[in-house]
Amino acid sequence: MLVADASTLAASWTTAVAVPSNLTIQGSNEEGFFAPIGLWSTVSVVAGQGIFTITPGARWIRFIRPAVDSQGSVVVEYRST
Secondary structure: OEOOOEEEEEEEEEOOOOOOOOEEEEEEOOOOOOOOOOOOEEEEEEOOOEEEEEOOOOOEEEEEOOHHHOOOEEEEEEEEO
16 A cells, blocks of 8 residues: 555554454555565554554555454555645
């Protein structure tokens, strides 16, 4: 997800499974929409569902969730200046 101009970032993670799992948030500053994005850094790991903030600064963010959480969803809200 492109978040290059975001001044604030928040995400909400909900899951249908009862066992706790981790959601990994990664960021990248690679160029362009069509360039292959291969350089990712872990920004945070969230240990349970809920609403949390993400420090802005990365051009791209992505979320990685475990395979056992196939019915989970992440909603991202951001504001640009």
